[in-house]
Amino acid sequence: VITRKIHNLGHLVLESVSGSDLDIVNSARVSFNESSQGMDDRNRGLINFLMRERHGTPFEAPTIRWDVKAPIFVFREWHRHRIGWSYNEHSARYSVIPNEYYIPEPESITTQVGKPGEYTFEPMDEMESETYRGIIAATQHNSFTAYERMLEAGVAKQVARAVLPVGTYSRMKAGCNLRSAMHFLSLRNHAQAQYEIRAYAEVMEEMLAEHFPVAIEAFVKNGRVCP
Ligand SMILES: Cc1cc2nc3c(=O)[nH]c(=O)nc-3n(C[C@H](O)[C@H](O)[C@H](O)COP(=O)(O)OP(=O)(O)OC[C@H]3O[C@@H](n4cnc5c(N)ncnc54)[C@H](O)[C@@H]3O)c2cc1C
Numbered sequence: 001v002i003t004r005k006i007h008n009l010g011h012l013v014l015e016s017v018s019g020s021d022l023d024i025v026n027s028a029r030v031s032f033n034e035s036s037q038g039m040d041d042r043n044r045g046l047i048n049f050l051m052r053e054r055h056g057t058p059f060e061a062p063t064i065r066w067d068v069k070a071p072i073f074v075f076r077e078w079h080r081h082r083i084g085w086s087y088n089e090h091s092a093r094y095s096v097i098p099n100e101y102y103i104p105e106p107e108s109i110t111t112q113v114g115k116p117g118e119y120t121f122e123p124m125d126e127m128e129s130e131t132y133r134g135i136i137a138a139t140q141h142n143s144f145t146a147y148e149r150m151l152e153a154g155v156a157k158q159v160a161r162a163v164l165p166v167g168t169y170s171r172m173k174a175g176c177n178l179r180s181a182m183h184f185l186s187l188r189n190h191a192q193a194q195y196e197i198r199a200y201a202e203v204m205e206e207m208l209a210e211h212f213p214v215a216i217e218a219f220v221k222n223g224r225v226c227p
Pocket of ligand 1: 080081083084183188194
């Protein structure tokens with residue numbers, strides 16, 4: 001199990017991986033009623049060919065399971081990825097949500113400059129960043145005070161959670177196949193993706209590169225387009 005801390009309190013844990021580059025090769029080679037026993041230059045070439053020509057289904061052979069802790073707004077983005085993914089999330093109906101929330105690093109407090117479709121996110125000066133970090137922390141703190149007060153008064157957890165902001169941390173189990181993971185990476189480990197989800201996607205890509213070195217190298221080499 002490989003664990004990486006992300007942001008102030010988040011994490012990405014690679015819980016299990018089934019399959020390898022060789023399984024991708026053999027999923028393709030079954031077309032010709034053939035199979036390989038190990039990776040060699042011919043098989044590396046085959047993976048690159050499959051990636052380049054977007055023969056995607058052999059990349060569905062490996063499966064991966066993650067444990068993820070991230071702010072709710074990151075989960076909102078993540079859960080838009082429907083195909084090939086399966087999710088189970090901590091329930092705010094059945095259990096109390098821990099008092100844990102996202103506080104951006106000062107350099108992540110940015111301002112949007114430009115118009116829709118053509119904008120950049122620029123840093124703010126240090127004083128301003130600290131002010132807005134303080135506002136985020138105070139708002140979260142006040143929300144948790146209200147949440148805990150309602151729980152103490154006997155309000156049901158499923159109702160009291162209504163006051164918790166999207167910066168609150170949640171936890172989930174997420175599983176997918178390698179092809180779905182690459183589709184996720186193509187959109188979320190990308191300059192256009194929001195920094196907070198990209199931080200997870202960057203770590204995910206590093207972890208996948210250790211298990212599927214040939215497939216991930218081919219993915220990057222072919223423009224990071226999902227096959
Ligand atoms: C930078 C960025 C900004 C975004 N902004 C917004 C936003 O403002 N508002 C918003 O609502 N979402 C937004 N999204 C989310 C985006 O619209 C997608 O929901 C998300 O990226 C998941 O992509 P997907 O549908 O390709 O993935 P998946 O759901 O995993 O689907 C994978 C692929 O399967 C196929 N597919 C899946 N479902 C269908 C279907 N019903 N019909 C036909 N083909 C299908 C498509 O080829 C799709 O690419 C944004 C995403 C990014 C990366």
